[in-house]
Amino acid sequence: MLRHSASWTRRPTVLMMVVLLMVAAAAPVVVAPASAVPVASAARTAGAAVLPAPFTGSVDDFYRVPDPLPPGVRGEVIRMQAIDAGADRTGWRIMYHSVDDAGRDRAVTGVITIPNASPPAGGWPLVAYAHGTTGVNAACAPSRGPSLPGDVGIDGVRVQTDYLGLGPVGELHPYIQRASESNALIDSVRAAHDIVGDGLSDDWFLIGGSQGGHAVLAANEDAVTELPDLNLLGTVALVPGAETTRTFGDRIQVQIIMALAVFGNSLERQDLSPADLLTPEAFAALEEIVTTKCLGEGIDAALPFAATDTMFKEDPEVNPVITAYRERNEVGRRRGASPVFVAGGTDDIIVVIDRVRALRESLCSIGQPLTYVEVPGGTHDTTGAAVADRVAAWLQARAGGEPLTSDCALDRPAPTTPGATTPAPTTSVPVGAPHPTPPAAAVPVVAGPRYTG
Numbered sequence: 001m002l003r004h005s006a007s008w009t010r011r012p013t014v015l016m017m018v019v020l021l022m023v024a025a026a027a028p029v030v031v032a033p034a035s036a037v038p039v040a041s042a043a044r045t046a047g048a049a050v051l052p053a054p055f056t057g058s059v060d061d062f063y064r065v066p067d068p069l070p071p072g073v074r075g076e077v078i079r080m081q082a083i084d085a086g087a088d089r090t091g092w093r094i095m096y097h098s099v100d101d102a103g104r105d106r107a108v109t110g111v112i113t114i115p116n117a118s119p120p121a122g123g124w125p126l127v128a129y130a131h132g133t134t135g136v137n138a139a140c141a142p143s144r145g146p147s148l149p150g151d152v153g154i155d156g157v158r159v160q161t162d163y164l165g166l167g168p169v170g171e172l173h174p175y176i177q178r179a180s181e182s183n184a185l186i187d188s189v190r191a192a193h194d195i196v197g198d199g200l201s202d203d204w205f206l207i208g209g210s211q212g213g214h215a216v217l218a219a220n221e222d223a224v225t226e227l228p229d230l231n232l233l234g235t236v237a238l239v240p241g242a243e244t245t246r247t248f249g250d251r252i253q254v255q256i257i258m259a260l261a262v263f264g265n266s267l268e269r270q271d272l273s274p275a276d277l278l279t280p281e282a283f284a285a286l287e288e289i290v291t292t293k294c295l296g297e298g299i300d301a302a303l304p305f306a307a308t309d310t311m312f313k314e315d316p317e318v319n320p321v322i323t324a325y326r327e328r329n330e331v332g333r334r335r336g337a338s339p340v341f342v343a344g345g346t347d348d349i350i351v352v353i354d355r356v357r358a359l360r361e362s363l364c365s366i367g368q369p370l371t372y373v374e375v376p377g378g379t380h381d382t383t384g385a386a387v388a389d390r391v392a393a394w395l396q397a398r399a400g401g402e403p404l405t406s407d408c409a410l411d412r413p414a415p416t417t418p419g420a421t422t423p424a425p426t427t428s429v430p431v432g433a434p435h436p437t438p439p440a441a442a443v444p445v446v447a448g449p450r451y452t453g
Contacts, residue, residue: 242355
């Protein structure tokens, strides 16, 4: 979710992102036809996509969505613009078709980087990245930088969505909205398959931190029905912003998050009107900043109101409009397509450890295969780096088809009631400690077929 430290100063993302600024060779593409079929969740045919010619306008012009938006299936590429991705990779800024919470055709932006090498037998695996909170207006899109996804131990193609509403001029991002996050991620995978074609295998992975942890958990759940023909091998959720229906002694954080959500969703939903839900003072102080600036400025403006309980006219814990929104966008309630790796930090003041522990309880209660790690002393900014080696090893194990024993025990306590905190589970694995022998009641989980590329 939010990515500020205790001093509320600007910090880098929790993911191990590397910004690569060297020149990369541009891959050849084919000119697109004048017409296309309507939006659908149609299966993609590897190697058959017709791609647009490289976009040669300015970066600012790239984010001006064509009006009218040309029709296309979900994941179909609308624009591609070459970007620097380092000497060893080719990079593209992309715009592609997705759908919003109401099922309407929307343009979403992001980036993709491809190794400058012949793909292995069977094609490259794909890693789909979900970034942490950057803000809710178009200027806050990571692809505008661009901020590129880094190495997490899987040699392959990397794609990173901006999410709906981040990037395209004049739009706002419906923050912590489950469907728009998941759709943008899943459709970025479809776009990657169109771009790389037969050079991409069916194996793929999800990784995200903070808000991105919420997004990858949603996409893992939806991949069961949305991408049944692809092989999702593992999902990594670092300091995930989940259990959105509950508060864990983090009322200030929740109020700021919900204020961002109200502004971000205000163009999508009439019931989430900032002027109606926020106090006049908070609305006046936040409207211009949140809709034109990015995360740091937004938090600085919102913090005084959250700290004094003067953000909302009615307590967001009981306001039916806000509580319904939080319930609608919860994750961890359906078993996903792949095993999940979850990590939290005990000193994280943004996504507090009780929130992550509650997520563990929810995932275990639905039988989700899970590896759970807590970082003693880990903060929102340091936990990702602390578990980087373990994440890489876990992903490589999933790629290699190694069996996984879930950290959820069959004789675990019943799920906690809403609003309660959850004690640290006995099967959690602190960083630096050897993985314990699984208890007798542990659930053995077999990963997908071995990747042979």
